[in-house]
Amino acid sequence: MTDDRTTHWDTRYAGAEPERLSWFEAAPTLSLRLIRQAAGAEASVIDMGGGASRLPDALLDAGYRDITVLDLSAAALARSRARLGDRAAAVDWQVADVTRWQPARRYDLWHDRAVFHFLTDAGDRAAYARSLNSALAPGGTAILMSFADDGPEKCSGLPVQRYAPEDLIAEIEQLLPGQFEVKETGRFAHATPGGAEQRFQYVVFQKRTSAG
Template sequence: MEPAAAPIRPADGVARSDYWENVHDGKPEDGVSWWQSVPELSLGLVDETGLGRERSVIDVGAGWSTLVDHLVERGYTDLTAIDLSLTALNTVRDRVGEVPGQLVLDVADVLDFRPPRQFALWHDRAVFHFLTEEDERDDYRLSLEHCLEPGGFVVVATFGPDGPLTCSGLPIVRYTHAELAAEFPGYRLVSTSGEDHVTPWGTRQQFTAILLQRQG
């Protein structure tokens, strides 16, 4: 038997956008493996920052995650979510509806994201483990540095060392807590966490998560 062909990775921003639009288009929200009705791991780490509800939060690679919904319910008033899929963001907009304060949902590629403002908290449960090349991770860190306030917090979650090798047909990089923290020099490791996420079809995926704080 011939070995299975390696997954083909989108080569540029347009290809990445098309790829993730196809992943989301025509599926129910719980038709993707990462779906969670309550993102307890993320919410716990957000709580650990101790940030006030008026502080700015960005969720990168948000897809149709319910994190924004729950932050709105908790009284956060300055929220931004970006993703490569307009379909996913429109689903979030329809689901959340009108909210007090500011909710910005933008189609954007985190690898070249340069908004005209900074944020107190950067959250990512969906992007970093897809960055299999060092130059992609360099671009991600440049976007993070541009976007995050001095002293701001970073929540990053990836597949853990016993997690899957691919997701949505693409290769990923699995991390231990120490390996993941080492990807962010200049950031203080505040705490570590993780979970065995149960997918909508009952399988388990190990996630590694860390909370970092920018120095200076």
């Protein structure tokens, strides 16, 4: 069944070249730095809501071999698969909504750039947290990047929940009490292909080894 959310994203990805979408980045430099800092190339990595991002390309180039990209838009993943050509076979592509997803395995690292911030409904955030907690191995790392508290109020025409790093930390602590410790926070500006500046923040969480 196709819901409104899926239709929105499929339409976005089918209607424009990925390089023209506001969230496009030619090289996911910060994401790759944070991932490499947290986990070596033997780690399993899931890019949650990865869309048509070039992160899987960069991870393959860096030697990672256990890469999953999940997105509710099949059109987005088709863009990445086409771009990667033969190398696409080395990536596990999953079409799913994170709020309804039942992970079949666990991962060492969860990366989310500009996905959690779309969850403006508390029930959806709770469902995301359940997916995060069941998919991430104890000791694993979750990197969450969202629009900052001084960032745009909308992304892709949809309202977003903006966070300062301390707000995101408080939100995750409220959703998953005592499960994570904070390793790093930061802020950065993303330059859109149209030349606008979007202020982002990120938090690197580590799941406690004592967590379930």
